Amino acid sequence: MKITTDTASCVASGQCVLLAPGTFDQDEETGTVVLLTGEPAAGEEEAVRQAELTCPAAAIRLTGS
């Protein structure tokens, strides 16, 4: 699974970080998403899928399986 994020549409809600803190973080200054790794961190595959569904800005894309 490959993850991409669109920081331009991100509304800095931080749902992704709360769900998958090993994969996502937020920029301290702007609050926008920071992708820590291009693939889900260990054990966070399910959480990353959940983050894609939950992101209020549809700013997280998953490709591959």
Added chain:
Amino acid sequence: MTTTEQTPRLPFSRGNALEIAPDYEALRRQAPVSRVLTPAGDPAWLITSYEEAKEVFRDKRFGRSHPAPEQASRISYAAVQDGPSGDFESEEREHKRMRRMLAPAFSAPRMRALGDRIAELTDRCLDDLQAARDADPGAPVDLTDFLAFPLPVLVICELLGVPYEDREKFRGLSERIAMMDGGEDAQAAMTEFKAYMTELAEAKRADPQPDVISDMVAVQADDPTFTDDDLARMGAGLLFAGHETTSTRIAMGTLFLLTDTARRDRFAADPEGQVAQTVEEILRLTATSGTGLLRYAHEDVEVAGIRITRGDAVLISSDAANRDEAVFADPDEFDPDRTPNVHLAFGTGAHVCIGANLARTELRTVFPKLFRRFPGLRLAVGIDEIGVRTNRVAGGVDRVPVEW
């Protein structure tokens, strides 16, 4: 043609604190979007289905301002969510500025940093709960007095930099601005609330601290279009939202867990392991205000085949959307194993609640601590004896009497 007599009027009445009004489902069966009258008696559209709620939350053609505010449908006679707010021309720009200004303070890194402090404050509230019980061992204790209300207030005070000693003052003001039939008194309370914020901002200007009001003051120094009135309104809004909403969730979450002993025991057996999912289910099921979130159409828009005209009021009922059986199987069941559980308790899209992370952090701290300390907690009265606040914008319950 529907006549006025047949148009349902909000708020609808519900069986008890844990249910939502059956009218929502009845309306959704007919159409995802219905014609209703607001509590103030004006026409509005009510969205009851999940897909359409999500669509409208994300659609930029809906906003909080109105092209001709004096003609807009009124929702209630409170001083929040009562009618249009902001300026039609600059709403989007203003909103972006606000999000940019506030995002860092509410971001995950800041919430992580605040986590220990929230834990400490929760412990203190639980000590007070115990002390109240010890003082009069025969009598039930009201959890809203010792935990559900004070904790979110303590936390939002820290984050915003508002003195906790002033809580009685802004508790009173928060209550008054949110009374649906408040009228002149609600407006007077809003004026007082803004004056309080303006004074606080003055103090931060002279002596900035690491808090949100100081951040706002700093932004204002660089951006003169951000007026004193904007700052006061935003500060009052955050303080209001920060304590009414989370407070309701703590109270209602406790009610959900205590009304079924098996459910309580299951949670108490592994609070940390279950808390994330349990909190999402509490968020999904908690019915709040009787009106939903307010938007006005900024152009003619078609939703689910229904034409909504520019200027029309649209109320999005997250309470109803979160119990749409097209998305949630057995929607009225409390099921912490639900996955995915993509509810709309915080809205979605560009206006998604900025405090969502803060609320989740608080709720994920509170419930494990509460049930670790009081695994045998029980409700001292039947659920039907707990009054629902129908006259308040944020809804909520009157009390949560508990014993152990």
